[in-house]
Amino acid sequence: MKPTSWLIDASIYFFRYYFSPRPEHRSKSGREVSSALAFVSWLLRLLEQEQPEELALCFDESLGTGFRHGLDSTYKAQRALPDEALIYELLAVKHFAEHAGLACFASSVFEADDLIASLAKGAHSRQRSPVIVSRDKDLGQLLTAQSGALLWDYGFGDPLHRDEFTARYGVEPESWALYLALVGDPIDNIQGVTGVGPKSAAIMLRAYPDWAELQAHVHALETLELRCAKRLAQAISAQQARVSLNLQLTTLRYDALPSADSLRRGVADIEALQALLHEWRAPATLIHRTEQVLMHENSCR
Numbered sequence: 001m002k003p004t005s006w007l008i009d010a011s012i013y014f015f016r017y018y019f020s021p022r023p024e025h026r027s028k029s030g031r032e033v034s035s036a037l038a039f040v041s042w043l044l045r046l047l048e049q050e051q052p053e054e055l056a057l058c059f060d061e062s063l064g065t066g067f068r069h070g071l072d073s074t075y076k077a078q079r080a081l082p083d084e085a086l087i088y089e090l091l092a093v094k095h096f097a098e099h100a101g102l103a104c105f106a107s108s109v110f111e112a113d114d115l116i117a118s119l120a121k122g123a124h125s126r127q128r129s130p131v132i133v134s135r136d137k138d139l140g141q142l143l144t145a146q147s148g149a150l151l152w153d154y155g156f157g158d159p160l161h162r163d164e165f166t167a168r169y170g171v172e173p174e175s176w177a178l179y180l181a182l183v184g185d186p187i188d189n190i191q192g193v194t195g196v197g198p199k200s201a202a203i204m205l206r207a208y209p210d211w212a213e214l215q216a217h218v219h220a221l222e223t224l225e226l227r228c229a230k231r232l233a234q235a236i237s238a239q240q241a242r243v244s245l246n247l248q249l250t251t252l253r254y255d256a257l258p259s260a261d262s263l264r265r266g267v268a269d270i271e272a273l274q275a276l277l278h279e280w281r282a283p284a285t286l287i288h289r290t291e292q293v294l295m296h297e298n299s300c301r
Contacts, residue, residue: 002148003053005123005263006046007116009134010057010104014039014093016135018086026281032085033280036092041286043097046133046154048293054128054263056103056119058112059094065108068249075249078189092280099273100294101266110256113138117252119263120149126262131159138180140165141252143173170202175209181246182236190246194235200226211247215240268294 017038025034046052063082068075082090097104105115113136120130120142132139135153142149143162152159166172171179182201184192196204203226208214214236221233236243270291277287 002127002129004131005054005119005126005128006050006052006056006131006133007119007123008043008046008055008057009112009116009132009136009139010039010093010097011060011090011112012134012136013042014090017042018089028279028281031088033089033092036089036096037280037282037286039093040096040282040290042155043100044286044289044293047100052131053265054123055265056105056263057094057097058115058119059090059104059106060112061106062108062111066111067109068111071248072245074189076188092276096273096276099269099276101268103263103265105257107256110253114253114256117142117254118257120147121254122257123263124148137169138176138250138252140169141173141176170198171205172209175205177247177251178209178211178214178243179205180250181211181243184246185250188249190249191242192246193232193239193243195228195232196235200232204232211243270295 014035018035022034022038024032025037027033047055063076063079094104094106105119106112107115110118116132116134116139120132123130124147130142130147130149132142132149132151133154134151135156139151140160143151143160143165145162150159150161151165160168162173169176179201180190180192182193182196182204183198184190203224204214204221207224208217218233218237221236222229226232273290273294274287277290
């Protein structure tokens with residue numbers, strides 16, 4: 001069994017806590033930090049239970065400035081930009097991770113998904129299996145047969161390997177970006193092809209799994225067992241430019257980061273962590289747990 005490299009979609013877990021009801025908790029300086037505390041507790045559980053040798057946290061900092069916004073000004077246009085309170089807590093989480101000796105990555109051009117894709121490629125080149133920690137189905141396209149990767153909504157669901165992802169969503173990972181390009185993605189404000197829904201897209205992609213092949217056989221779609229097959233074939237033929245643009249929005253990039261030789265965890269700065277947690281007025285149990293988990297990890301290095 002190959003060693004693993006844990007790649008965490010950090011922002012998505014922080015947002016999960018930030019947008020969930022929870023008791024208010026303020027730091028010594030009066031800043032709200034309840035979401036940061038919840039994220040740290042989740043992260044410590046992962047570190048304690050899995051004891052990963054390699055780990056990286058990827059953060060989204062390209063809201064409104066990423067290359068996809070340059071391709072399509074409507075991309076994620078419905079999303080409100082983070083306010084100052086959210087930015088403060090997100091940076092607080094990042095500072096904790098850095099003091100804990102964990103590699104952190106962010107970009108004003110690429111999204112966290114692209115950073116994870118690039119790190120997964122690097123892990124594969126080092127003969128490591130990527131464990132992609134996220135609840136974002138878009139990252140399912142990394143579950144290729146060659147990568148040996150798995151997608152795990154850690155603490156909230158079961159890990160998905162390639163075959164399990166395909167069985168759950170009816171589409172193979174290699175076709176997932178094209179699937180989204182065809183059906184659209186309301187979360188990212190991507191408009192799909194008129195009339196193409198999840199079931200019809202899955203049927204088409206089982207026959208023609210990539211865009212070049214689908215374009216070459218668009219008229220043959222009429223022979224598939226599709227409801228309104230002729231109309232769907234005409235819609236795809238007429239909206240090829242939309243699909244091509246959508247593919248640039250839905251396909252993950254593997255060049256977002258230079259190749260990392262290693263993501264091995266560094267030595268945690270316990271004093272800095274203690275100071276940060278005391279500033280947050282963190283519960284004594286969380287401070288003790290942080291010391292216990294990370295001091296044990298330090299002793300193993």
